[in-house]
Amino acid sequence: MKNTILLIAFLVLGIANLTAQEAEEVREKKHRVSVVLGHSYLNLGFELGNKDVLSIPSFGLDYEYWFKNKWGVGIFSDIELISSKESSELHGGVIDRRYPVVVTLDALWNPIEHVEFVFGPGVIFENGEVKDLIRVGVEYDLTLGHHWDVAPSFFYDHATDGISNISIGIGIGKSF
Numbered sequence: 001m002k003n004t005i006l007l008i009a010f011l012v013l014g015i016a017n018l019t020a021q022e023a024e025e026v027r028e029k030k031h032r033v034s035v036v037l038g039h040s041y042l043n044l045g046f047e048l049g050n051k052d053v054l055s056i057p058s059f060g061l062d063y064e065y066w067f068k069n070k071w072g073v074g075i076f077s078d079i080e081l082i083s084s085k086e087s088s089e090l091h092g093g094v095i096d097r098r099y100p101v102v103v104t105l106d107a108l109w110n111p112i113e114h115v116e117f118v119f120g121p122g123v124i125f126e127n128g129e130v131k132d133l134i135r136v137g138v139e140y141d142l143t144l145g146h147h148w149d150v151a152p153s154f155f156y157d158h159a160t161d162g163i164s165n166i167s168i169g170i171g172i173g174k175s176f
Contacts, residue, residue, distance in 0.1 A: 027066045029147055029175035036060030036153065038169025040080050056080045060169060064108060072108035074118065076135070077101065078167065100126035102157065104135045114141045116151075124159060133159040139171070147175040 042054045058080045066072035082097050104122030111117070118137040123130050137155030144150060150172055157165040 027069050030066050032062075032064040032066070032173050032175045034060075034062045034064075034149075034151060034171040034173030036062060036078070036169045036171035038078070038153070038167050040078070041166045041168075042080075043164050054082075056082045058167065058169070060171070062171065062173070066108070066110075070110045072110070074106045074108050074120075075103065076106055076118070076122075077103045098127050100124050102133070104133070104157075106135060114143075115139075116141060118155065122157070131159050131161055133157050137167075141173070149173045149175070 036059065038058045038060065040056045040058045042056060058078050060076065060078040062074060062076045064072050064074040079099055079101050080097070081099065102122060102124050104120050106118045106120030106122075109117045109119075116139040118135065118139065120135055122133045122135050124133055135155055135157050137153060139151045139153040141149045141151045150170065153167070153169045153171060155167040155169075157167070159165070
């Protein structure tokens with residue numbers, strides 16, 4: 001797993017180095033903050049033979065800083081609104097979660113106008129434990145005017161404990 005992460009990081013840095021050599025204009029507004037409303041779809045252990053998926057509402061707060069027109073960094077945070085779940089979807093099982101918070105530090109790449117790719121490491125804070133994860137995702141920014149935008153998003157998080165999560169959301173952002 002660590003070798004894969006290092007390989008991806010070197011590839012991203014290599015691409016960044018190649019594109020940094022091109023003349024690139026700087027964004028007028030470098031900062032962006034957005035509030036995200038979404039749903040997280042949590043697999044409950046496909047690797048262990050469990051094919052159940054749990055849908056959980058979530059809220060997010062994101063901050064992005066764009067140091068080039070196509071490159072930036074972001075801090076993305078989400079809270080999943082679940083404390084305990086017992087359901088027939090779980091085949092009589094119970095999932096006991098205490099409002100997990102996910103925080104990621106992501107590299108942002110904007111190769112095409114309005115399309116933003118997200119990649120980076122993060123952590124999950126839950127029940128007094130901290131778990132590592134990797135996030136990959138994409139957003140599509142729709143400009144509303146006066147530096148406001150709406151951005152549908154799709155993220156895939158894979159935690160070190162083998163549980164993965166797909167998040168689909170819609171964010172309202174302001175650039176400044």
